[in-house]
Amino acid sequence: MRKKSMMKKSELTPQNVKLAATYGALSELAHRGYEVTFSVLNTENVDATCWKTGKSVKKIQIKGMGGPYGIWAKKFLSVESEDDLFLIVVRVEKDRPLEFYILTHKEALDAWNKVSWTGKRVSKSGKPYKDDPGLGWKVICQHRDRWDKLN
Secondary structure, three states: OOOOOOOOOOOOOHHHHHHHHHHHHHHHHHHOOOEEEEOOOOOOOOOEEEEOOOOOOEEEEEEEEOOOOOEEOHHHHOOOOOOOEEEEEEEOOOOOOOEEEEEEHHHHHHHHHHHHOOOOOEOOOOOEOOOOOEEOHHHHHHHEOOHHHHO
């Protein structure tokens, strides 16, 4: 007998969100004229690289989110700023087109540093988060379809 899924019919599994985000971002880059390579190994901070003829290679970290939430990016936010490193956040929801948010590494670090200096952040219940290595939706949503940053 099959176990009943605890998820609502409209929700996607975290694995499917990650898969759709990764291949969605790679497809969008290719559609925009970039040559793209993708790492299937666990490489730190780099899921893909892309370039256009005569332009420098860009390193890409891809994160998926299943709605208007934040993302966890501990390793991405814990290294020195790199000019050729970018974050593509893909919003993946059932029955909606993919949405893309593009941040430079510096933008992500600056946004994180603005909020992290205050110390541990707390949840709505008042409990401090154990570890808070992420970016919130208010930061991410400002960077929708900013593909121009890769030029």
